[in-house]
Amino acid sequence: MALKRVESIPRLLKRSPDGHKGNYGSILIIAGGRGMAGAAALCGASALRSGSGLVRVACPAEVQPTVASFEPSYMTYPLPCDGEGLVDFAASRPVLEKLVQKADVVAVGPGLGESDDVLELVRWAVESAGKPLVLDADALNALAKDVGLVDRLETPTVVTPHPGEFARLTGMTTKLAKAEREPRSAAFAARNANLVVVLKGGGTLVTDGDRVYVNTTGNPGMATGGAGDVLTGVVAAMLGQKLAAFEAAQLAVYAHGLAGDIARDDSGEVGLIAGDIADALPDAFHHGVREQEIDEEEDDVE
Numbered sequence: 001m002a003l004k005r006v007e008s009i010p011r012l013l014k015r016s017p018d019g020h021k022g023n024y025g026s027i028l029i030i031a032g033g034r035g036m037a038g039a040a041a042l043c044g045a046s047a048l049r050s051g052s053g054l055v056r057v058a059c060p061a062e063v064q065p066t067v068a069s070f071e072p073s074y075m076t077y078p079l080p081c082d083g084e085g086l087v088d089f090a091a092s093r094p095v096l097e098k099l100v101q102k103a104d105v106v107a108v109g110p111g112l113g114e115s116d117d118v119l120e121l122v123r124w125a126v127e128s129a130g131k132p133l134v135l136d137a138d139a140l141n142a143l144a145k146d147v148g149l150v151d152r153l154e155t156p157t158v159v160t161p162h163p164g165e166f167a168r169l170t171g172m173t174t175k176l177a178k179a180e181r182e183p184r185s186a187a188f189a190a191r192n193a194n195l196v197v198v199l200k201g202g203g204t205l206v207t208d209g210d211r212v213y214v215n216t217t218g219n220p221g222m223a224t225g226g227a228g229d230v231l232t233g234v235v236a237a238m239l240g241q242k243l244a245a246f247e248a249a250q251l252a253v254y255a256h257g258l259a260g261d262i263a264r265d266d267s268g269e270v271g272l273i274a275g276d277i278a279d280a281l282p283d284a285f286h287h288g289v290r291e292q293e294i295d296e297e298e299d300d301v302e
């Protein structure tokens with residue numbers, strides 16, 4: 001069946017005058033590992049810069065002070081880690097179980113590294129977290145080792161692979177993933193009604209298997225390490241602000257690309273770095289994203 005092409009950009013819910021941080025999403029980000037504190041920090045800061053009410057970053061204890069030092073506005077939680085500075089899942093599980101209860105959305109993956117424990121962590125997130133998920137980077141590399149997990153997703157889930165990660169997930173070549181990106185990403189998304197695929201790169205695709213959106217914002221200056229970690233935080237923030245998974249992913253890639261364009265206008269493509277995209281998110285949301293009136297009756301539900 002032909003994919004329905006979506007062109008209109010969703011709106012963000014307008015804030016109520018008496019809104020409080022509990023209304024705009026508590027985000028749990030499980031990210032970071034030795035040498036990749038930056039991935040966790042970029043993701044956490046970007047979730048905040050996209051309107052999240054509260055952001056908690058759980059990262060291996062070895063990098064937690066570093067992650068905390070980048071940004072005072074999120075909270076950080078040290079997870080027991082192994083000798084390589086990556087998460088020790090069995091020892092971390094009790095901490096994660098407590099944190100997940102307080103979360104509206106859980107994002108997993110940036111900078112976690114690759115290990116058996118990361119795979120266990122992703123299995124747990126899929127099977128037990130019970131919250132909307134964003135899976136990126138090393139969470140996708142783990143998923144590639146047990147792709148049947150996709151069929152067991154029971155909560156709205158956005159996966160954000162670049163073509164290399166998508167190729168690993170689906171067992172095809174990166175060349176094929178790029179050449180046949182629409183049908184291949186839609187077929188993957190169609191595996192589970194809860195799944196939305198964001199296939200990144202110039203003209204990022206968002207699909208749920210029925211609909212497809214091709215992003216119009218962004219530029220090649222964004223081909224820089226950490227730009228995807230920023231996007232993960234933005235997607236989590238959109239889910240936390242009560243958008244459904246397809247719309248959340250769509251608005252996130254649009255705003256992220258817009259932030260990249262604002263940063264490019266300032267610095268040019270060559271010198272643009274991921275932190276510039278995160279820093280331009282407020283401008284992108286303020287000037288480039290429209291708001292939708294809240295439904296007062298729904299908002300009043302106790």
Ligand SMILES: NC(=O)C1=CN([C@@H]2O[C@H](COP(=O)(O)OP(=O)(O)OC[C@H]3O[C@@H](n4cnc5c(N)ncnc54)[C@H](O)[C@@H]3O)[C@@H](O)[C@H]2O)[C@@H](O)CC1
Binds near residue numbers: 038040111163226228
């Ligand atoms: N500051 C940090 O801490 C950073 C940490 N990072 C983390 O580093 C880990 C490894 O991620 P990487 O993505 O570098 O490693 P990968 O090995 O997954 O991907 C890199 C390769 O994927 C392919 N690829 C990516 N985009 C493509 C496109 N549009 N078209 C064709 N091929 C494409 C290319 O071959 C590229 O060399 C992740 O955990 C990630 O989150 C990176 O995000 C960089 C910044």
Ligand SMILES: Nc1ncnc2c1ncn2[C@@H]1O[C@H](COP(=O)(O)OP(=O)(O)O)[C@@H](O)[C@H]1O
Binds near residue numbers: 137162222
């Ligand atoms: N040529 C491009 N045009 C538009 N956006 C791009 C381009 N290259 C990369 N991007 C965007 O930058 C981000 C890169 O993500 P990713 O490859 O995961 O990087 P990292 O893992 O280093 O954070 C994606 O959102 C992607 O769409």
Ligand SMILES: [Mg+2]
Binds near residue numbers: 136137228229
């Ligand atoms: Mg990435």
